Amino acid sequence: xxxADQQRVRRLLAGEADAYGSVQHEVHQAFxxxxxxxxxxxxxxxxxxxxxxxxxxxxLLRDGYRVLGTYRGEARLSTWLYAVAMRHVARxxxxxxxxxxxxxxxxxxxxxxxxxxxxVRAVRRSERDHVRRVLDGLSDEDRTLVALFxxxxxxxxxxxxxxxxxxxxxxxxxxxxxxxxxxxxxEVQA
Amino acid sequence: MxxxxxxxxxxxxxxxxxxxxxxxxxxxxxxQLAEGQGPATPEELGHLARCPxxxxxxxxxxxxxxxxxxxxxxxxxxxxxxxVALAAAAAVLLAVWAGPPRDAGYGVRGGPASDAxxxxxxxxxxxxxxxxxxxxxxxxxDAQVGFQYGNPTGAAHSLTLLGWDGxxxxxxxxxxEGDRPEPVRGGADALSVPLPFRIRLADxxxxxxxxxxxxxxxxxxALAARLQSGAPPGPGVTAVPVRLVASAEKPTPP
Numbered sequence: 162x163x164x165a166d167q168q169r170v171r172r173l174l175a176g177e178a179d180a181y182g183s184v185q186h187e188v189h190q191a192f193x194x195x196x197x198x199x200x201x202x203x204x205x206x207x208x209x210x211x212x213x214x215x216x217x218x219x220x221l222l223r224d225g226y227r228v229l230g231t232y233r234g235e236a237r238l239s240t241w242l243y244a245v246a247m248r249h250v251a252r253x254x255x256x257x258x259x260x261x262x263x264x265x266x267x268x269x270x271x272x273x274x275x276x277x278x279x280x281v282r283a284v285r286r287s288e289r290d291h292v293r294r295v296l297d298g299l300s301d302e303d304r305t306l307v308a309l310f311x312x313x314x315x316x317x318x319x320x321x322x323x324x325x326x327x328x329x330x331x332x333x334x335x336x337x338x339x340x341x342x343x344x345x346x347x348e349v350q351a
Numbered sequence: 352m353x354x355x356x357x358x359x360x361x362x363x364x365x366x367x368x369x370x371x372x373x374x375x376x377x378x379x380x381x382x383q384l385a386e387g388q389g390p391a392t393p394e395e396l397g398h399l400a401r402c403p404x405x406x407x408x409x410x411x412x413x414x415x416x417x418x419x420x421x422x423x424x425x426x427x428x429x430x431x432x433x434x435v436a437l438a439a440a441a442a443v444l445l446a447v448w449a450g451p452p453r454d455a456g457y458g459v460r461g462g463p464a465s466d467a468x469x470x471x472x473x474x475x476x477x478x479x480x481x482x483x484x485x486x487x488x489x490x491x492x493d494a495q496v497g498f499q500y501g502n503p504t505g506a507a508h509s510l511t512l513l514g515w516d517g518x519x520x521x522x523x524x525x526x527x528e529g530d531r532p533e534p535v536r537g538g539a540d541a542l543s544v545p546l547p548f549r550i551r552l553a554d555x556x557x558x559x560x561x562x563x564x565x566x567x568x569x570x571x572x573a574l575a576a577r578l579q580s581g582a583p584p585g586p587g588v589t590a591v592p593v594r595l596v597a598s599a600e601k602p603t604p605p
Contacts, residue, residue: 194415194487198407202363236382240416244378244385247411251404292357293365301393301400308399311362313410318467323413325390328467343354 166238174226181222184229187239188221189214191246199251203258213250213257220249295345303338310335371402378408385412415485468507468535470565472591473497475549484563488593492558495549498524498565502544505537507567511574514550515562520575523550532571558597565589 163171172180192214200206206213221229221242232241296304302324309320317328317335324331376398384391391399399406472484475495484490500510509532514521524533524546533546566574566588577584584590 190488191411191415195411197487198411198414231379233379235379236386236388236412237416240382240386240412241379243415244382244408244412247408248375248378248404251407288357289361289364292361296362296365299400301396304400305391305396305406307358307362308366308406309410309413311358312366312403313406313413315410315413319385319413319416322387322416323384323389323391323409325387339354339358342358346354346357 164234167232167234170229170232170238174230184238185218185222187242188218188246191239191242192217192250194243195246195250198247199254203254205261206254206257209254209257213253216253217246217249221245291346295342298345306331306334306338367403369401369403371398371405373398375402376405376408381405381409382412382416385409385416466504468504468567469501470510470589471499471543472563472565473499484591484593486592489596490552490561490593492553492556492595492597495551496563497549498546499543500535500541500546502535502537502541503539505541507535507537509533509568510535511566511569511571513564513571513575513578514556515564515578516556516559520578521555522571522575524548525571528572528575530571532569535567552595556595558595560592561595562590562592
């Protein structure tokens, strides 16, 4: 039994323009969402927006639909496209950023910071290293929970879907975890 | 600075250099996890805990995932006027009132694991095709916006729905300032209850950015005042920023 999304992809692979249009629209939506998440991370990426979008289109909608042909209906097509788009665009963005660094920029986040005062930078680095040390001591599940909340910006409902526990359970676990991290951060700083 | 603040500030930088071993998780599996088809296995959690790339993929998929089954009441349309031309601004705020403000457990999306009251915003195309709206979506001005809520525990009593375009509050429920918010029903069968009205965007909006707001059990006037003042809408208020576009363009075939 083919899902509606699988049927749509099959129609696209068969060359139907309507199916192409609807999938193309979703690819563009996926790019916009991915772009919004990446542009803040890589300063100077704005100049490459069109290139990154075209690269994603080629990846998904050209090249004989090699990638799109692997869609098996495991998840909704839109969700799958968000995942594929992030993997592809993030790698392109990293490559462009690395190239920019080689040409004179810097990957050091402290060097990108507006505060160039060495003392301020030292404090920032120290603070970040404290957090890193504490996070390195967490279990895989707790570390993933912290990453989903604070690195990825997801809410309790989204985290609960991933971890398979109720949103209330996620909030409780986060609360306990924060209390534990607070104590550990104080220890590390002391 | 609280631990929460410190993590907000430093988690990304502290975790971006994580090193992982073994192959990445498949995109399809990460999409499944984002939709709640998990849970993640211990092996998958072990990889996610150390792999910033797979976390980014999972984060993007989760942020873009449609509402989980049980809350959706239509399928994402196969074809909905693809592509778009213009962009401008407008915002929508939705609210319903029935008691003192609450701040726990409300979300724009519910899910199999959640009994919290939830709201889904729907875009209805002229041909009747419907889809759930997510942050960043583009909506043609000739579309309508509908609403659906879930309230299986009966915790919520009223709903307010408003729109904010950066300059003006648009009243959907209630229809005017001073009116009472939309009453909502609760119970085991109140998993996905459509409201009996839709908003014709062309009647009161222009092309541009628009944010839709929904809140259970709040004072609509207070919520509107917060939006107009530029203050955060407050806990428990859900917001879905979209972009209204003047017309839908036909996509270009390959």
